[in-house]
Amino acid sequence: MTASRPLVVQEVCLRDGLQIEPVFVPTAEKIRLGNAFGELGFARVEVSSFVSPRAVPALVDAAEVFAGLKRAAGTVYVALVPNLKGAERALAAGADELNLVMSAGETHNLANMRMTAEQSFAGFAQIATLNNGSKLLNGTVATAFGCPFEGVQAPAKVLDIVRRYLDLGCTGITLADTTGMANPRQVARLVEQALQLVDAAALTLHFHDTRGLGLANVVAAYDAGAQRFDASLGGLGGCPFAPGASGNICTEDLVAMCEEMVIPTGLDLLRLIELSKTLPALVGHETSGQVAKAGRVGDLHPAPPGLRAA
Amino acid sequence: MTASRPLVVQEVCLRDGLQIEPVFVPTAEKIRLGNAFGELGFARVEVSSFVSPRAVPALVDAAEVFAGLKRAAGTVYVALVPNLKGAERALAAGADELNLVMSAGETHNLANMRMTAEQSFAGFAQIATLNNGSKLLNGTVATAFGCPFEGVQAPAKVLDIVRRYLDLGCTGITLADTTGMANPRQVARLVEQALQLVDAAALTLHFHDTRGLGLANVVAAYDAGAQRFDASLGGLGGCPFAPGASGNICTEDLVAMCEEMVIPTGLDLLRLIELSKTLPALVGHETSGQVAKAGRVGDLHPAPPGLRAA
Numbered sequence: 001m002t003a004s005r006p007l008v009v010q011e012v013c014l015r016d017g018l019q020i021e022p023v024f025v026p027t028a029e030k031i032r033l034g035n036a037f038g039e040l041g042f043a044r045v046e047v048s049s050f051v052s053p054r055a056v057p058a059l060v061d062a063a064e065v066f067a068g069l070k071r072a073a074g075t076v077y078v079a080l081v082p083n084l085k086g087a088e089r090a091l092a093a094g095a096d097e098l099n100l101v102m103s104a105g106e107t108h109n110l111a112n113m114r115m116t117a118e119q120s121f122a123g124f125a126q127i128a129t130l131n132n133g134s135k136l137l138n139g140t141v142a143t144a145f146g147c148p149f150e151g152v153q154a155p156a157k158v159l160d161i162v163r164r165y166l167d168l169g170c171t172g173i174t175l176a177d178t179t180g181m182a183n184p185r186q187v188a189r190l191v192e193q194a195l196q197l198v199d200a201a202a203l204t205l206h207f208h209d210t211r212g213l214g215l216a217n218v219v220a221a222y223d224a225g226a227q228r229f230d231a232s233l234g235g236l237g238g239c240p241f242a243p244g245a246s247g248n249i250c251t252e253d254l255v256a257m258c259e260e261m262v263i264p265t266g267l268d269l270l271r272l273i274e275l276s277k278t279l280p281a282l283v284g285h286e287t288s289g290q291v292a293k294a295g296r297v298g299d300l301h302p303a304p305p306g307l308r309a310a
Numbered sequence: 311m312t313a314s315r316p317l318v319v320q321e322v323c324l325r326d327g328l329q330i331e332p333v334f335v336p337t338a339e340k341i342r343l344g345n346a347f348g349e350l351g352f353a354r355v356e357v358s359s360f361v362s363p364r365a366v367p368a369l370v371d372a373a374e375v376f377a378g379l380k381r382a383a384g385t386v387y388v389a390l391v392p393n394l395k396g397a398e399r400a401l402a403a404g405a406d407e408l409n410l411v412m413s414a415g416e417t418h419n420l421a422n423m424r425m426t427a428e429q430s431f432a433g434f435a436q437i438a439t440l441n442n443g444s445k446l447l448n449g450t451v452a453t454a455f456g457c458p459f460e461g462v463q464a465p466a467k468v469l470d471i472v473r474r475y476l477d478l479g480c481t482g483i484t485l486a487d488t489t490g491m492a493n494p495r496q497v498a499r500l501v502e503q504a505l506q507l508v509d510a511a512a513l514t515l516h517f518h519d520t521r522g523l524g525l526a527n528v529v530a531a532y533d534a535g536a537q538r539f540d541a542s543l544g545g546l547g548g549c550p551f552a553p554g555a556s557g558n559i560c561t562e563d564l565v566a567m568c569e570e571m572v573i574p575t576g577l578d579l580l581r582l583i584e585l586s587k588t589l590p591a592l593v594g595h596e597t598s599g600q601v602a603k604a605g606r607v608g609d610l611h612p613a614p615p616g617l618r619a620a
Contacts, residue, residue, distance in 0.1 A: 107613045114620035148611045181607045183570035184529050209522070211607065212563040212600040216526035219494050241611055242604035244596070253522040260493035286554070290522040294552035297491045297521065301458045301551055303417045310424035 006264045008228040009254060010044035010204060011037045014065070015080055016248055017236030018283075019049060019056050025282050027061040031068040033233070036275050038072030041266055046078040046099065046230070050086035066093035076136065082113050087127040097136035100124050100170070103178070104158050105147025112142070121164060128168045138172035139165025140206070145190065146181030148241050155190055162197050173198050174230070177217065179239045180210020180246075184220035191224040206230040207249045209288070210239050214249035215257055222263070229254065233272065234279040234287030250289035252276050260297055269296060316574045318538040319564060320354035320514060321347045324375070325390055326558055327546030328593075329359060329366050335592050337371040341378040343543070346585050348382030351576055356388040356409065356540070360396035376403035386446065392423050397437040407446035410434050410480070413488070414468050415457025422452070431474060438478045448482035449475025450516070455500070456491030458551050465500055472507050483508050484540070487527065489549045490520020490556075494530035501534040516540040517559045519598070520549050524559035525567055532573070539564065543582065544589040544597030560599035562586050570607055579606060 014034055018025055030048075037045045047069065048062035062079065071077065079095035081087045090098055102120035103109040109117055124139070131137060144158045162173050175194060187205070194203055205221045205228070207214045218229055231254045237247030252272040258265045269291075276292045324344055328335055340358075347355045357379065358372035372389065381387065389405035391397045400408055412430035413419040419427055434449070441447060454468045472483050485504060497515070504513055515531045515538070517524045528539055541564045547557030562582040568575045579601075586602045 107617065110617045110619060111614050114618075116619050119619055146607060149613045151608065151610055180604065183567060183607075185571045210600060210604045211566060212519070212525050212560065213567055215522050216529050216567070219526050219529070239604070242600075245600050245604040250522065256521060257493060257523055257526070261495045290520060290552075290555050294490065294520045294549070294555040297456060297493075298461065300461055303459045304421050307417065307420045308424075309420060309426050309429055 004261065004263045005227065006266070007222060007258050008043050009251060009265050009267060010046070010228060010230045011042045011233065011251060012046040012206070012230045012248060013233040013236050013251070015046040015049050015059065016230070017232040017234070018058050020238045020240065020247070021058055021236070021283050023284050024058055027064050027068065029282055030061070030065045033275070034065060034069045038070065038075045040268060040271060041072070042075055044076045044078055044097070046080060047095070049080040050089040050093070051080070051082055063089065063093040066095060078138065081127065083123045084126045084130065087130055091131065091135065095135060097138055097172070098127065098131065099138045099140055099174070100127065100165070101140040101142055102161065103142040103147065104153040104161060105143040105150045107149035108143045108147045108178070111149070124165075124168050133169070136172065137168070137170045138174060138204070139168070139170040140174040140176055142176045142178045144175040145177040145186060146179070148179045148181070155193055158190065159193055159197060162194060166197065172202050172204060174204040174206050176206035177208055179241060180208035180214070182207065182217050183213060184216050187217045187220040188224040191221045191226045195225050200225055200227045204228040204230055208237065208239060209235065209246035209249050210242050211245070214246070215254065218249065218254060218257070234276045234292065235289040236279060236283065236287055246288040250291070253289055253291045256291040256296055314571065314573045315537065316576070317532060317568050318353050319561060319575050319577060320356070320538060320540045321352045321543065321561060322356040322516070322540045322558060323543040323546050323561070325356040325359050325369065326540070327542040327544070328368050330548045330550065330557070331368055331546070331593050333594050334368055337374045337378065339592055340371065340375045343585070344375060344379045348380065348385045350578060350581060351382070352385055354386045354388055354407070356390060357405070359390040360399040360403070361390070361392055373399065373403040376405060388448065391437065393433045394436045394440065397440055401441065401445065405445060407448055407482070408437065408441065409448045409450055409484070410437065410475070411450040411452055412471065413452040413457065414463040414471060415453040415460045417459035418453045418457045418488070421459070434475070434478050443479070446482065447478070447480045448484060448514070449478070449480040450484040450486055452486045452488045454485040455487040455496060456489070458489045458491070465503055468500065469503055469507060472504060476508065482512050482514060484514040484516050486516035487518055489551055490518035490523070492517065492527050493523060494526050497527045497530040498534040501531045501536045505535050510535050510537045514538040514540055518547065518549060519545060519556035519559050520552050521555070524556070525564065528559065528564060528567070544586040544602065545599040546589060546593065546597055556598040560601070563599055563601045566601040566606055
């Protein structure tokens with residue numbers, strides 16, 4: 001089998017993975033993980049979120065984590081920012097890229113950001129002016145495949161947000177399935193439409209495995225032309241509406257799938273699995289990742305001793 | 311979106327799901343589940359396995375379960391049989407279909423069945439003679455996508471087993487990913503090849519979610535022309551080599567995916583979820599199914615009270 005075109009895995013464990021954890025992971029451990037992600041060669045690492053410490057106490061140390069990181073040459077270190085104040089803090093902390101976020105679902109945007117869509121756009125315009133081209137801007141459309149309050153979102157609405165992000169100077173766009181509502185057919189269609197507005201090199205798909213479709217959605221998006229995917233080590237992360245369900249798609253499970261499908265990722269699966277096995281001690285529970293438990297497909301087992309026909 | 315061609319879900323929870331559980335599920339509860347599967351309209355229900363009670367104590371009550379079932383008119387009740395003795399017991403118990411099984415990997419066949427491949431075939435020939443066309447015969451190729459001892463299996467070897475099953479008079483063929491080693495590209499290729507030997511109506515794909523690819527493999531197989539899939543309520547089942555990893559693909563997660571993709575299954579998702587929620591009390595642990603925890607995609611949440619922009 002010949003190799004397919006590469007798939008770029010972007011690590012979001014430190015932000016999307018940890019933000020929902022009730023335990024505060026020590027800053028030094030976050031830095032250890034962030035350094036490991038850089039050494040492993042991830043193209044992008046989402047380091048933290050500059051939101052209200054009251055809203056997300058797990059990420060209150062965002063600036064300290066940025067300050068403590070050893071930066072790898074090929075890695076873009078990303079900060080999620082919801083508003084101008086967050087952008088100021090992220091720029092001061094030395095983020096390489098600001099990830100702006102708003103939800104396609106207006107109810108979700110109000111619940112999550114306490115802003116209307118127009119308030120979000122107005123804030124992004126202020127951020128773009130503040131940034132003045134100094135750092136990269138990525139625009140994320142949360143709940144792009146469905147809102148837990150409103151249901152499915154019209155593709156035209158999602159694509160309109162994409163256009164407005166591009167007009168503001170965003171060089172990257174993320175379509176996020178924030179609460180795991182996407183299905184492969186829907187994903188293929190929206191990716192095809194989005195790729196008419198933005199190059200594949202600038203488009204990220206961000207899937208959650210809430211209903212078991214995370215990797216099926218990756219395959220559908222990749223086959224439709226997408227190449228960049230967010231994933232979280234161990235599958236850390238989750239959805240506040242689905243206690244006990246899986247969270248973000250799992251980095252090592254995604255990389256394992258790519259290896260089996262001969263899709264290059266440039267990542268070392270064994271080292272990812274080792275790193276993932278350090279997570280349960282940090283968060284106090286098993287993670288949802290499968291390959292760390294099952295082993296790689298190629299990790300064969302010795303035949304049972306004394307094997308013979310009856 | 312227009313509806314796609316139907317996908318047939320076959321329920322294997324009572325056999326493949328329960329066989330690995332350390333707890334003995336009471337016969338009356340097995341019968342309750344089997345009756346519910348018939349009422350829900352499953353085309354096929356694998357009821358139990360006529361193997362050595364020493365080898366699989368969880369299924370020692372196979373004959374009692376068959377005897378206690380209320381048979382639904384449209385449902386084929388299947389018994390797994392590894393050898394002639396098992397076939398005699400299954401026919402006496404009133405199974406509608408005997409599911410013959412051998413592994414593509416000879417090491418796995420020796421470990422699992424204590425038979426060489428040729429011993430398995432010789433036993434199947436005896437079973438076919440005994441059966442003499444009275445009941446349906448299905449032939450399962452276990453480890454068709456990979457053997458935990460030997461690794462990937464050559465498609466030619468798998469297809470040769472399929473041909474020999476057909477020569478014996480099998481009217482159904484199952485390709486089983488017994489320990490969850492398959493990937494979507496491999497699945498698409500093997501399904502395309504298998505469909506040159508057997509009609510889609512006679513071909514079953516049996517996937518495990520051991521490494522998170524269960525539903526991605528279903529989509530790949532369906533898109534390649536397959537239409538029949540085994541699944542297990544709650545995702546019960548597992549792989550002895552992957553403690554803590556997911557087991558069989560989960561019936562209600564599969565049906566939920568099909569609903570979102572407008573693929574008819576004829577099954578009532580809400581009733582499946584209710585039934586799945588009775589499983590943890592039977593087996594003494596949470597199941598791996600996601601939709602029973604997360605709810606259907608269309609189960610929207612009320613907006614938080616007092617929602618307004620800051």
